[in-house]
Amino acid sequence: MDIATRVYNHKWKIDPIVRSLIDTDFYKLLMCQSVFRNKPDTQVTFSLINRSDKVPLARLIDEGELREQLDHIRSLSLSRGESTWLRGNTFYGKRQMFRPDFMEWFEGLRLPPYHLERRGDQYELTFEGAWHEVMLWEIPALAVLMELRSRAVLNDMGRFELQVLYARAMTKVWEKIERLRHVKGLSIADFGTRRRHSFLWQDWCVQAMMEGLGRSFTGTSNCLIAMRREVEAIGTNAHELPMVYSALAQDDAALAQAPYEVLSDWHEEHEGNLRIILPDTYGSKGFLDHAPDWLAGWTGIRVDSGDPATAAETAIRWWQDRGEDPRSKRVIFSDGLDVDKIAELHRQFSDRVTVSFGWGTLLTNDFRGLVPGDGLAPFSLVCKAVSANGRPTVKLSDNPEKAMGPAEEIARYKRVFGVGTQQSIEVIV
Amino acid sequence: MDIATRVYNHKWKIDPIVRSLIDTDFYKLLMCQSVFRNKPDTQVTFSLINRSDKVPLARLIDEGELREQLDHIRSLSLSRGESTWLRGNTFYGKRQMFRPDFMEWFEGLRLPPYHLERRGDQYELTFEGAWHEVMLWEIPALAVLMELRSRAVLNDMGRFELQVLYARAMTKVWEKIERLRHVKGLSIADFGTRRRHSFLWQDWCVQAMMEGLGRSFTGTSNCLIAMRREVEAIGTNAHELPMVYSALAQDDAALAQAPYEVLSDWHEEHEGNLRIILPDTYGSKGFLDHAPDWLAGWTGIRVDSGDPATAAETAIRWWQDRGEDPRSKRVIFSDGLDVDKIAELHRQFSDRVTVSFGWGTLLTNDFRGLVPGDGLAPFSLVCKAVSANGRPTVKLSDNPEKAMGPAEEIARYKRVFGVGTQQSIEVIV
Numbered sequence: 001m002d003i004a005t006r007v008y009n010h011k012w013k014i015d016p017i018v019r020s021l022i023d024t025d026f027y028k029l030l031m032c033q034s035v036f037r038n039k040p041d042t043q044v045t046f047s048l049i050n051r052s053d054k055v056p057l058a059r060l061i062d063e064g065e066l067r068e069q070l071d072h073i074r075s076l077s078l079s080r081g082e083s084t085w086l087r088g089n090t091f092y093g094k095r096q097m098f099r100p101d102f103m104e105w106f107e108g109l110r111l112p113p114y115h116l117e118r119r120g121d122q123y124e125l126t127f128e129g130a131w132h133e134v135m136l137w138e139i140p141a142l143a144v145l146m147e148l149r150s151r152a153v154l155n156d157m158g159r160f161e162l163q164v165l166y167a168r169a170m171t172k173v174w175e176k177i178e179r180l181r182h183v184k185g186l187s188i189a190d191f192g193t194r195r196r197h198s199f200l201w202q203d204w205c206v207q208a209m210m211e212g213l214g215r216s217f218t219g220t221s222n223c224l225i226a227m228r229r230e231v232e233a234i235g236t237n238a239h240e241l242p243m244v245y246s247a248l249a250q251d252d253a254a255l256a257q258a259p260y261e262v263l264s265d266w267h268e269e270h271e272g273n274l275r276i277i278l279p280d281t282y283g284s285k286g287f288l289d290h291a292p293d294w295l296a297g298w299t300g301i302r303v304d305s306g307d308p309a310t311a312a313e314t315a316i317r318w319w320q321d322r323g324e325d326p327r328s329k330r331v332i333f334s335d336g337l338d339v340d341k342i343a344e345l346h347r348q349f350s351d352r353v354t355v356s357f358g359w360g361t362l363l364t365n366d367f368r369g370l371v372p373g374d375g376l377a378p379f380s381l382v383c384k385a386v387s388a389n390g391r392p393t394v395k396l397s398d399n400p401e402k403a404m405g406p407a408e409e410i411a412r413y414k415r416v417f418g419v420g421t422q423q424s425i426e427v428i429v
Numbered sequence: 430m431d432i433a434t435r436v437y438n439h440k441w442k443i444d445p446i447v448r449s450l451i452d453t454d455f456y457k458l459l460m461c462q463s464v465f466r467n468k469p470d471t472q473v474t475f476s477l478i479n480r481s482d483k484v485p486l487a488r489l490i491d492e493g494e495l496r497e498q499l500d501h502i503r504s505l506s507l508s509r510g511e512s513t514w515l516r517g518n519t520f521y522g523k524r525q526m527f528r529p530d531f532m533e534w535f536e537g538l539r540l541p542p543y544h545l546e547r548r549g550d551q552y553e554l555t556f557e558g559a560w561h562e563v564m565l566w567e568i569p570a571l572a573v574l575m576e577l578r579s580r581a582v583l584n585d586m587g588r589f590e591l592q593v594l595y596a597r598a599m600t601k602v603w604e605k606i607e608r609l610r611h612v613k614g615l616s617i618a619d620f621g622t623r624r625r626h627s628f629l630w631q632d633w634c635v636q637a638m639m640e641g642l643g644r645s646f647t648g649t650s651n652c653l654i655a656m657r658r659e660v661e662a663i664g665t666n667a668h669e670l671p672m673v674y675s676a677l678a679q680d681d682a683a684l685a686q687a688p689y690e691v692l693s694d695w696h697e698e699h700e701g702n703l704r705i706i707l708p709d710t711y712g713s714k715g716f717l718d719h720a721p722d723w724l725a726g727w728t729g730i731r732v733d734s735g736d737p738a739t740a741a742e743t744a745i746r747w748w749q750d751r752g753e754d755p756r757s758k759r760v761i762f763s764d765g766l767d768v769d770k771i772a773e774l775h776r777q778f779s780d781r782v783t784v785s786f787g788w789g790t791l792l793t794n795d796f797r798g799l800v801p802g803d804g805l806a807p808f809s810l811v812c813k814a815v816s817a818n819g820r821p822t823v824k825l826s827d828n829p830e831k832a833m834g835p836a837e838e839i840a841r842y843k844r845v846f847g848v849g850t851q852q853s854i855e856v857i858v
Contacts, residue, residue: 160640164603167596174593211589 014065016072017147017199021109022082022223024139025193027235029086029223030274033102034241035132038265044244046134047386048125048141049404051427052379056121057145060152063118069144070114073137078107085227092232092273111137131244131388138240138383142194145381146365150197153375168370169197173205173363176339177212183346187356188213189234190220191334192364195378195429202364206231209363218356234358236276236302237266240385243281243395247388252416260292267294276332277301280398282417284311288318296322300330300354306398306425308333308341312349326353334358336428338366361429378429399425443494445501446576446628450538451511451652453568454622456664458515458652459703462531463670464561467694473673475563476815477554477570478833480856481808485550486574489581492547498573499543502566507536514656521661521702540566560673560817567669567812571623574810575794579626582804597799598626602634602792605768606641612775616785617642618663619649620763621793624807624858631793635660638792647785663787665705665731666695669814672710672824676817681845689721696723705761706730709827711846713740717747725751729759729783735827735854737762737770741778755782763787765857767795790858807858828854 022029035042050057078086083103091097098106112129114137123145127137154162180186190209196202206225209217219232226233242259249255259281267275275298279287284306296319303311312333316326331353333345342357349355367376384404385393394405394413400422403410413419451458464471479486507515512532520526527535541558543566552574556566583591609615619638625631635654638646648661655662671688678684688710696704704727708716713735725748732740741762745755760782762774771786778784796805813833814822823834823842829851832839842848 158640160603160637164599164637167599167603170593170596171600174589174596208589208593211587 014068014072017069017144018073018076018140019199020082020224021076021078021106021111021136022086022227023143023193023199023225024136024223025191025221025235026091026223026226026233027221027238028136028139029098029106030235030270031237031241032106032132032135033098034237034265034269035135036102036105037099037269039131039244039248042131042244042248043129043389044131044134044385045387046127046137046383048123048145048381048383050122050379050381051401052381053122055149055379057149058118058121058123061123061145061148063116063123066123066144066148067116069148070116070141073140073144074111074113077110082224082227083107086223089227089233109133109136111140114141125383126386131385135240135385139194141383142381143196143199146195146378147198150367150376153371157371165367165370169201169367170204170208172366172370173208174212176363176366177208179339180213180216180342183216183343185350186213186216186342186346187218187354188216188342189218189232189356189358190222190225190363191234191358191360193220193222195361195381196364197367197376197378203229205364221358236270236274237262237278239278239281239304239395241266242278243393244385244388246282246413247385247391247393252412255413255416256290259287260295263295263298267298273299273330275299276330278304279315280305280311282394282396282413283419283422284314284398286418288314291318293322296324300332302332302334302358304335305402306335306423308335308345309348311398312345312353316352328354330354330356332356332358334360336360336362338362365429380427380429396422398422399427401425401427443497443501446498446573447502447505447569448628449511449653450505450507450535450540450565451515451656452572452622452628452654453565453652454620454650454664455520455652455655455662456650456667457565457568458527458535459664459699460666460670461535461561461564462527463666463694463698464564465531465534466528466698468560468673468677471560471673471677472558472818473560473563473814474816475556475566475812477552477574477810477812479551479808479810480830481810482551484578484808486578487547487550487552490552490574490577492545492552495552495573495577496545498577499545499570502569502573503540503542506539511653511656512536515652518656518662538562538565540569543570554812555815560814564669564814568623570812571810572625572628575624575807576627579796579805582800586800594796594799598630598796599633599637601795601799602637603641605792605795606637608768609642609645609771612645612772614779615642615645615771615775616647616783617645617771618647618661618785618787619651619654619792620663620787620789622649622651623812624790624810625793626796626805626807632658634793650787665699665703666691666707668707668710668733668824670695671707672822673814673817675711675842676814676820676822681841684842684845685719688716689719689724692724692727696727702728702759704728705759707733708744709734709740711823711825711842712848712851713743713827715847717743720747722751725753729761731761731763731787733764734831735764735852737764737774738777740827741774741782745781757783759783759785761785761787763789765789765791767791794858809856809858825851827851828856830854830856 086098112133115126117124127134190206206220219234220226221235223233241262245262246258249258301315312331319326337359361378365378392406394409396403515527541562544555546553556563619635635649648663649655650664652662670691674691675687678687730744741760748755766788790807794807821835823838825832
């Protein structure tokens with residue numbers, strides 16, 4: 001390393017984890033633009049939720065360091081090159097995906113304040129403000145917590161011990177890639193930003209996928225990595241849209257329509273591969289049963305909870321019932337995937353629909369079994385909209401382990417959306 | 430990487446494998462000094478011998494590249510820092526191990542010419558000239574051939590495929606180190622220069638041993654790495670001394686004495702831990718039976734062929750017969766070692782003698798099973814003195830697979846040294 005680089009590195013007071021506002025998932029920016037246009041006045045609260053309370057984040061991560069990282073993120077603004085890329089790049093075959101008014105706003109954005117408090121062995125971390133600003137905290141907040149936890153565990157290791165740890169992790173990822181090479185016609189993207197081991201590690205995984213899988217690797221959800229590695233930025237929309245729209249509904253009738261209102265707004269803005277239904281927020285079955293006909297014309301469905309094969313079968317039947325040819329439709333699997341499941345689902349569905357995979361935590365953070373006590377195993381940390389304009393949000397999901405919201409509201413949503421008994425599936429990541 | 434470094438690297442016409450005259454085994458320099466004093470007029474021929482004729486070196490390695498590497502070695506001379514280190518460093522607790530007259534000669538040395546010719550799928554590579562000059566070709570010649578062969582195999586691999594290959598190799602070495610950590614009182618050194626996968630790889634292995642084994646790692650035979658990593662340079666003497674001394678013997682009576690004459694010269698020059706007997710050149714049993722009493726006072730024995738436990742038992746009995754306490758003696762095992770054997774020998778002998786290990790090829794070149802067709806597996810390449818002053822050299826060894834020399838001379842040596850039937854043991858590395 002040359003002297004200048006070394007001195008430059010020493011100038012950092014901290015080693016920042018998130019160094020760019022576009023070190024985030026692409027769908028966040030798409031949703032942000034949609035919210036910026038359709039719900040600019042909505043006030044929300046996002047909150048960190050550690051579903052794995054056996055991981056004592058506040059004991060592992062120093063509060064001062066956490067504040068420094070979060071403060072650093074608040075100092076970030078869109079760089080000229082990042083702005084040029086967002087304005088000039090082709091996303092999903094379309095130029096000028098981001099409108100000039102949105103870009104102008106985004107160029108001036110700094111992330112709003114955060115609220116951090118230690119509660120026992122966990123941190124309470126919340127963000128309040130305009131929806132389109134607060135929502136951009138989700139991914140960097142998660143990435144910072146995940147990486148600070150990695151650093152805490154790595155801190156006591158020797159230089160060669162560390163090198164061998166990464167050697168083992170690389171071998172693990174590469175062996176997965178080698179197995180996926182044998183899956184003919186595979187189409188898979190990296191969705192692992194939020195719960196990655198670290199930024200550099202995600203970047204390594206993406207490059208390994210590029211070399212190892214060639215055209216079967218379709219891109220990454222991470223905008224910064226997509227820009228730097230010149231691959232596609234991948235993503236459409238997420239649960240936060242129906243959750244906030246639903247929280248804003250004035251009565252049960254409006255609530256029942258809210259998830260469709262979201263997609264109606266989306267329908268106006270996007271076409272083709274960006275028209276992907278995420279049906280599970282309040283139960284996939286009821287959502288599809290009551291869906292308006294125009295939704296059946298959308299390009300595909302993303303399966304993000306419950307048993308994935310069951311969900312895909314439900315979608316296929318639904319398309320058939322609505323007179324659509326499933327073979328022209330896309331099913332994107334994105335929940336807790338690893339190679340076995342990917343190969344199995346591909347085998348099961350690839351000749352009936354167009355299958356693709358969004359591979360997350362077990363791509364970018366599979367450090368299971370690599371240190372004593374499994375201190376680097378990934379865990380289920382989320383950062384969600386918990387209220388909108390003062391009203392609580394609710395998620396039911398197809399897996400009750402992923403549900404959230406106050407009990408009485410959950411009961412109300414279940415009634416409104418006709419959700420009965422659900423099957424519980426352990427959430428690993 | 431900074432621009433200057435990149436440009437500098439581009440200035441090399443080749444990527445030199447051996448970049449220093451002290452990128453060689455320490456015992457070579459000790460023996461060189463001894464020969465420089467005691468046998469300065471001896472003319473020898475050293476020759477490359479590939480014991481693994483299934484590895485078609487001439488098909489794998491381009492002759493032009495091999496010549497470039499060998500020519501580069503001929504352009505090397507001792508640097509000021511290297512000379513300072515040899516003159517100023519403490520070796521085996523002794524200052525000024527290398528005499529001023531030797532150092533002055535060494536500072537002016539360039540290696541003598543080589544003779545290279547392709548013979549079928551193998552190379553004939555020989556070196557002729559003064560013994561103390563030619564002998565310094567052995568290690569760099571072997572290291573160049575080993576590394577060119579590695580490069581040939583690695584040439585078609587992608588960047589991440591390569592990274593994962595090294596990740597796997599690192600994991601393999603580290604797992605060995607982790608196992609050796611549990612061997613209490615272990616004392617082990619790196620002897621892997623000549624058949625290393627590459628220079629950088631050996632350097633990595635040494636550093637991993639330093640971190641992983643702490644004080645159980647006693648040093649490396651490689652002088653350049655010992656200097657750079659500030660660890661002990663390890664080594665004493667080798668078969669070439671008795672082989673050349675014996676070839677010079679005028680008759681059978683002189684021949685019978687030659688191996689002891691070697692050690693008599695050595696005795697005058699060295700003390701303590703450098704007084705290590707290498708008894709197997711013409712059969713350990715006969716050597717010890719006929720050894721003069723003063724040899725029993727030496728510090729230890731190096732076991733380099735045959736069944737190591739048998740050899741150690743023979744040595745222990747010999748010391749007892751000569752009234753020496755084996756517990757004050759050192760046994761150095763250095764033949765074809767890997768972790769299982771190391772742990773087993775340590776368990777067997779560590780409470781009866783002082784045990785230490787010189788770990789070679791399976792430390793610095795265990796790439797077995799890491800590429801298809803096992804193209805990176807180590808193989809048994811040697812570079813030996815084949816004649817001295819026009820007379821052929823002979824080695825019998827405790828393992829007839831390692832014997833060398835013309836058949837009639839082998840018969841004569843067997844008769845002179847009283848060597849009967851020997852047990853054959855497969856030579857892996």
